[in-house]
Amino acid sequence: MIPLQEISYFALAALLLVISPGPNMIYLISRSITQGQRSGLISLAGIISGFLFHIIMVSAGLTAVLFAVPFVYSTIKTLGVLYLLYLAYQAIKPNGKSLFEVRQDLPNDKPAKLFKIGVLTTILNPKVAVFYLSFFPYFIKPEYGSVFIQSLQLGITQVSISFTVNFIIVLTASKVALFFSKSPGWVKIQKWFMASILASLAIKMALSKEK
Template identity: 45%
Template sequence: MVETSAVLGVVTIALGMVLTPGPNMIYLVSRSITQGRRAGVVSLGGVAVGFMVYLLTTNLGLSVLFVAVPELYTVIKLAGALYLGYLAWNALRPGGASVFAPQDIPHDSPRKLFTMGLMTNLLNPKIAIMYLSLIPQFVDLDAGHVLLQGFLLGACQIVVAVSVNLSIVLAAGSIAVFLARRPVWLKAQRYLMGTVLGALAVSLAVDTSVPAAAG
């Protein structure tokens, strides 16, 4: 039902997004460094629930829209390409502080950590645009079961995002020390992810395919 190429496309985008510093990474890293790994894991639980909220709401709405108005595919594809280009520019431009720099943040209860993780993700424009503009383009209308395809592809994104973020949470302290001693590695990471995101943006922009309306 879901092509391997679609899964690989979503996984690639999910990796590019999760490895690009944003609200989720900054919040999780800051909590892990300041309050410990347990706090980071609790916060990640809230972030994961936020992904599920996006998965449910966007797929229920977009599955209907794509079947009824397949012309929206082009608009969504271009919006996704523009946003990927914006992320690539932010990664490649000079300057910017490391998200692994320790910050002075007060300790919070597990409930507040979970809630803050949830709200950070729900209010994260990067995640909203990913679900609204990037993942839907990999849905094949001709294959049918549009809603199920959306859920499966979204689940791939969640698995990648949670796995990578969990690794970052568990290793945040060690990474902070490593990057503090070797700043050139941070620059290399930014350039690598910026290049990947830029290539994806160009690929989406020049793609002229248009999905056929479902019967």
């Protein structure tokens, strides 16, 4: 099992993933505002199912190849550092998307379609795939036991955080979006705070010792 301290670092990274602007969050908030909380929750169920797909695929792949090739870890760690720095830049770049930017032109879809779109939005979201491929190898170590079990442990942590945050946002989407639209100062603070944390995680990952 992965130690609690390491899980805490991973949980922070997972939190930043879920609150950073991206296809999942923008679609989920837009759907909640335009079609109601019930539709938002159905879409959320689809998004979580998409996460589970990524977790199973990445866990199986890491178990098979992660420690088979010596330079795999170094390569993936480098990609992880670059990805974090990219997210930090995306958070503060001029004219970047606000966390609560929404689409008002979405059609009223039936539950089955809402769920399907949620699943596909996650499966086809490169940010999710890169997150798993970048972060899982960094936190998984042979001395902690089964690579597959460690992958599932990280996956369950990420899904739990994602579900909790998104569930709260679905229930409060309209109020939160209105607050941020009227409080540009808070939006700037949120962006710079997120960028600082992402950059700090990138430095920590870059300075970590090889396995």
